[in-house]
Each structure stands twice: as structure tokens, then as C-alpha cells.
Amino acid sequence: MTSTLQTCFDDRDSLIAYVKKLAPWADGAASQIQGGRLKAEMRLAAINPIKYGGSRNFGDGHVTRLSPYIHHGVLSLNEVRNHALSQCSQPVQITKFIQELAWRDFWQLVLRAHPHWAWADVEPYKTGFSAQDYADALPADIAEGKTGVACLDAFINELIETGYIHNHARMYLASYVVHYRRVKWQAGARWFLQHLLDGDIASNNLSWQWVASTFSNKPYIFNLENVERYFGKLVDTSPALNQPLHATYETLQLGLFPNLGMTL
Amino acid sequence: MSKPLILLHQEALRRTHPVFDAAPAETKAIYVWDDAFFKDANYSLKRLVFVYETLCELPVDIIRGGTLETVLQLAPSLLYIPAANNPLLISLIDSIKKEVPAKIVEDEPFVTLQRKTEFRRFFQYWNKAEKTAFLLDGSEDA
Numbered sequence: 001m002t003s004t005l006q007t008c009f010d011d012r013d014s015l016i017a018y019v020k021k022l023a024p025w026a027d028g029a030a031s032q033i034q035g036g037r038l039k040a041e042m043r044l045a046a047i048n049p050i051k052y053g054g055s056r057n058f059g060d061g062h063v064t065r066l067s068p069y070i071h072h073g074v075l076s077l078n079e080v081r082n083h084a085l086s087q088c089s090q091p092v093q094i095t096k097f098i099q100e101l102a103w104r105d106f107w108q109l110v111l112r113a114h115p116h117w118a119w120a121d122v123e124p125y126k127t128g129f130s131a132q133d134y135a136d137a138l139p140a141d142i143a144e145g146k147t148g149v150a151c152l153d154a155f156i157n158e159l160i161e162t163g164y165i166h167n168h169a170r171m172y173l174a175s176y177v178v179h180y181r182r183v184k185w186q187a188g189a190r191w192f193l194q195h196l197l198d199g200d201i202a203s204n205n206l207s208w209q210w211v212a213s214t215f216s217n218k219p220y221i222f223n224l225e226n227v228e229r230y231f232g233k234l235v236d237t238s239p240a241l242n243q244p245l246h247a248t249y250e251t252l253q254l255g256l257f258p259n260l261g262m263t264l
Numbered sequence: 265m266s267k268p269l270i271l272l273h274q275e276a277l278r279r280t281h282p283v284f285d286a287a288p289a290e291t292k293a294i295y296v297w298d299d300a301f302f303k304d305a306n307y308s309l310k311r312l313v314f315v316y317e318t319l320c321e322l323p324v325d326i327i328r329g330g331t332l333e334t335v336l337q338l339a340p341s342l343l344y345i346p347a348a349n350n351p352l353l354i355s356l357i358d359s360i361k362k363e364v365p366a367k368i369v370e371d372e373p374f375v376t377l378q379r380k381t382e383f384r385r386f387f388q389y390w391n392k393a394e395k396t397a398f399l400l401d402g403s404e405d406a
Binding site: 002003004005007008009012015016018019020022023025026027028029030031033034035036037038068071072073074075076077078079081082085091098099101102103105106108109110111112113115118162163190193194195196197199200201202 | 274275276277278279280281297299302303305306307308309310311312313314315316317318319320321322325326327328329334337338346349350351352354371372373374375382383384386389390393397398400401402
């Protein structure tokens with residue numbers, strides 16, 4: 001006989017304790033970000049798709065944080081788009097916002113057409129290295145947010161604690177894992193999927209491949225100046241505490257991809 | 265006599281998903297809390313809590329067990345399942361379809377693409393999608 005699980009709780013703590021009992025093997029604690037349609041509708045009502053366009057790359061920009069709800073189907077892409085259209089007088093005002101929704105649709109279409117790309121390199125690395133040159137496992141210092149690179153440790157701690165980080169921070173971490181530490185993108189993608197509330201195999205894994213260059217024309221790299229520009233108000237970007245990132249792109253490229261020279 | 269059933273999964277956790285319209289009125293919806301699936305996916309507690317509190321707001325019975333085993337036990341006349349994107353879920357749904365009559369229901373589309381095309385880069389997709397991406401319901405008919 002099947003029996004149904006409890007769905008009414010006095011408060012959120014009781015629900016969390018119940019889920020912990022159901023899954024004693026699951027790591028970590030609950031996030032402050034709450035699930036459910038009511039929370040999703042509140043967040044949708046608060047978006048500003050016009051301001052999103054000019055500020056989305058900044059840590060304190062007008063990002064929507066809708067992705068956990070979209071991933072779980074609590075909100076559909078169509079519903080979010082329709083709401084965004086109601087917030088502008090001309091659709092062109094929200095082009096970047098619509099394009100970000102479209103990226104998700106694109107990743108889903110790609111993965112549906114090629115399910116094996118979820119975990120296999122779509123193309124060879126374009127870094128001057130082959131896949132065998134990359135480590136299989138994620139180093140413990142990265143998984144624990146103890147890399148010694150202050151801004152990255154802050155992003156990792158936020159990921160572990162909340163299950164959400166800004167897309168730009170995701171790109172920094174992915175680039176650090178794959179290019180600075182030479183670890184296979186699959187190890188990083190698996191780590192993100194463990195923690196991200198919006199962890200979606202299509203968007204997540206294909207984005208990791210985009211950063212790694214196995215699904216793009218060149219590897220994505222960043223430096224401290226870039227982090228300072230977009231997250232300088234939010235994380236410690238002092239050169240002393242972020243040494244590996246404190247360099248020009250030319251220097252980084254030569255150091256990270258010595259087999260390529262300056263051909264990127 | 266067996267009845268139809270809706271099998272929700274974690275990519276379709278809303279009452280307005282088309283699967284509810286596809287099934288006959290009053291069709292019961294279930295969600296199987298599948299430990300093996302979650303362990304396989306290596307979910308942290310954060311993710312599990314998010315899914316659970318979303319489920320608590322839905323008209324759905326949460327049943328603990330293996331997904332396939334639970335469905336076989338309930339023996340529905342027809343199972344309505346939202347289409348999935350995660351290869352793990354797709355594989356699970358494929359295994360169910362071999363044992364039980366099932367109808368897969370797609371979510372509402374974001375854009376209208378004139379024909380099935382394979383895309384390798386975003387702007388190949390965007391060049392086709394842009395025409396309807398800015399329209400209500402992603403359609404010129406809306």
C-alpha cells in the first residue's frame with residue numbers, strides 16, 4: 001500500500017525538520033530562499049525588466065532571481081515573458097531580458113536534441129590542452145570555499161549557504177575551476193547541481209561547457225579588475241587577497257594557456 | 265476499476281501546467297518522493313526543501329517510494345506526465361512508458377519555431393526565435 005506524506009506544517013522549521021528526516025543523507029542546511037507559487041508570484045511582481053538590461057551583469061543589478069521557480073516549473077518562461085511585456089511600453093526596452101529567457105529555452109532545445117551532451121564534451125577544448133590534461137575531481141578547497149582567493153571564497157560560501165549566486169559569479173567560478181585549476185568542467189557542473197536551487201542540467205552543464213570552450217569558440221577567462229568592476233561593492237577585491245586573479249588578460253592568457261600563445 | 269492519474273515531477277510544479285488541462289477533470293495528481301532519484305542526482309538539503317515546500321502548495325499527494333514501483337502499484341488506466349528536460353527524468357519516464365499507458369504533455373511554448381531545427385550556437389536559435397519571442401504567448405495567434 002502507498003501512503004502519502006505530510007503537507008501541512010505549523011511553520012517552516014517543522015517542514016525542514018520533516019524533510020531532514022526523509023533525507024538524512026542530504027548535505028547542508030535549508031536556504032533562506034523559499035519554494036512555492038506564492039513566493040514565485042511575489043518575486044515576479046517585483047521584477048524590473050527594463051532596468052535589468054543595463055544592470056544585469058552587476059552583482060547588485062536588477063536581476064530577478066526567478067530561476068529557481070522557472071527551473072521547477074513553478075513559473076513558465078511564457079508567463080514570465082508575458083508579465084515582462086506588461087511592464088514596458090515598447091518590447092525593445094526589454095530585449096536583454098527576453099534574450100536571457102531565450103537562453104534557457106535554447107539550452108533546453110539543445111539538450112533535448114543531444115541528451116548525451118549533458119556530460120560529454122561537445123567539442124574539444126580550445127585551450128591548447130586535451131581533456132586528459134584536466135583533473136577529474138573537484139579539489140576540496142574549492143568545494144569548501146577555502147581557495148584563499150577572497151572574492152571566489154565569498155561566492156562559494158554564498159552558493160553553499162543560499163543555493164543561489166549571480167550568473168556572473170557562476171562564470172567566474174566555472175572559469176577558475178576549469179582554467180585556473182585545470183579541473184574537468186564535469187566536476188564543477190556536478191558541484192553546482194548539488195547546490196543550486198535552479199540547478200538545471202541543460203542550462204548548467206552547457207554553460208560550463210561554454211566557459212570551458214567545449215561548446216564555444218574560446219575559453220572564458222576573467223581577471224580581478226573585472227570582478228572589481230561588477231562586484232567591488234559586494235566582495236573583497238583587494239589584490240593582496242586575490243593574487244591569482246590580479247593580472248592583465250595578456251599575462252593571464254599566457255600563463256593559463258601556454259600552448260596557445262596570444263592566439264585567442 | 266483503475267482511473268487516470270497525473271504524475272508530477274520536479275520540473276512541472278504548478279497548477280497551471282497544461283498537464284492538468286490534458287487530464288480529465290478531477291484526475292488525481294501524485295508526486296513520488298523518490299530517494300533513489302534524489303541520491304542519484306546528489307541533491308543537497310536546500311534543493312530538497314525547496315521542492316518539498318513547493319509541493320505543499322499544490323493539490324498533489326506526495327508518496328514516498330520508487331517512482332516506477334509506485335506507479336505500477338497504483339495501476340492507472342492512463343498516466344499523464346509533464347514532458348521533462350533532465351535526462352535522468354526522461355530516462356525514468358521512458359521506463360514508466362514501457363509498463364503503463366502514458367501521455368506526455370508539453371509545457372506551454374516560449375516561442376514558435378516554424379520547423380524543427382538543430383541549433384549549435386545561440387544566435388542561430390535567436391534568429392529564428394526573435395520573431396515570436398516578443399509576442400504574448402510566443403505566438404502570432406495570441
